[in-house]
Amino acid sequence: MQAESHPLLAVTTLTQEERVAKEDYExxxxxxxxxxxxxAGVHDVHANLSIGNLGFEEYAAWAHDDPEGMYRSF
Structure with missing residues (x-):
């Protein structure tokens, strides 16, 4: 919380046992x-995951592509 942007941590709670196929979990x-x-990105993540518009992996990929490793909202 010392960073200027006060980043929050989003974590998937799904385990490999809950997925139908190993490839899906990977x-x-x-x-x-x-x-x-x-x-500011929490609302985007919550809303889109709730309605199935976007998946956790898409947000994780956007964060991965960010120079500071964060999802920054639309």
């Missing part, structure tokens, strides 16, 4: 089981 966790987001 895709979900390709960029890790967690990512950081700025507080």
């Amino acid at each position: 895709q979900l966790t390709e960029f890790g089981r967690d990512f950081r987001t700025i507080p």
Whole structure:
């Protein structure tokens, strides 16, 4: 919380046993089981995961591509 952007940690709670296929779990966790987001990004993540518009892996990939490793909202 000392960083200027006050990043929050988003973590997937799914385990490999909960996935239908091992390949699905590997895709979900390709960029890790967690990512950081700025507080303004929490609403985007929650809303889109709730309606199934975007997946956890997409947010993790965007955070992975960011120079500071954070999802920064749309």
